[in-house]
Amino acid sequence: MNAYENNAFFWQKLDTLYLSSKLIIDRAKNTCHYKYSNLVYPVDYGYLVDTTGTDQAPVDVFKGSEKSNLVQGIVVSADILKKDCDVKLLVGCSEEEEHEILVFLNQTEFQKSILLHRGDEVPEWASND
Template identity: 80%
Template sequence: MNTYENNAFFWQKLDTLLLSSKLVVDRPRNSSHYKYSNLVYPVDYGYLNDTMSSDQSPIDVFRGSEKSSLVQAIAVSADILKKDCEVKLLVGCSEEEIHDILEFLNQTEFQKAVLLRRGNEVPEWAQND
């Protein structure tokens, strides 16, 4: 049995968060990280106003160049310096931009990230949702 099942209802909830919140881009494409000038954002990066993630900050979003109002993937990162894990939404990103985001999130020895792509399947256990 797979430990990961791609539940369409999960992605619908993320879409609802995205569509019901204002996306604030505070780090435009090609800008440097405020602490680490060698880290350059490959796409627009910001957050969903009036939301909260596990670190008590708003939900983070990478916004690519393509027109889309759906969450296409999430990046889950583990950071040993901050001692945390974070989820970041990817919206409107081309395959090249997704590659660049993963490269950006994995470029230091202190932080690593994985990508979970959107699926449309509904697992058997979720059929009654």
């Protein structure tokens, strides 16, 4: 088994989570962060109602300008000030918007983020007879 598998079934579960929840945009594109006015959201940002993320708050979503209802990727962030790791979904983001999101999330020396793109591999162990 590979250390990293971009498993199609994982992405299907994220799609189901996204599509079965209501998205609330609470920070529109080009608005400032509520705490840090130098941080400007490059796309709409919100959360999925009735979900729970790693921080016990609802699952966060970056919603881009493209028409799509599939989760195209996730951003994983490590924050040494908050001493946590966080996962955010990306939906409908262009390549440029993905880049802008990574710039937005990596501006500070205290937090760094990576982007994992959607894959469509089906691991051997997941195959049905």
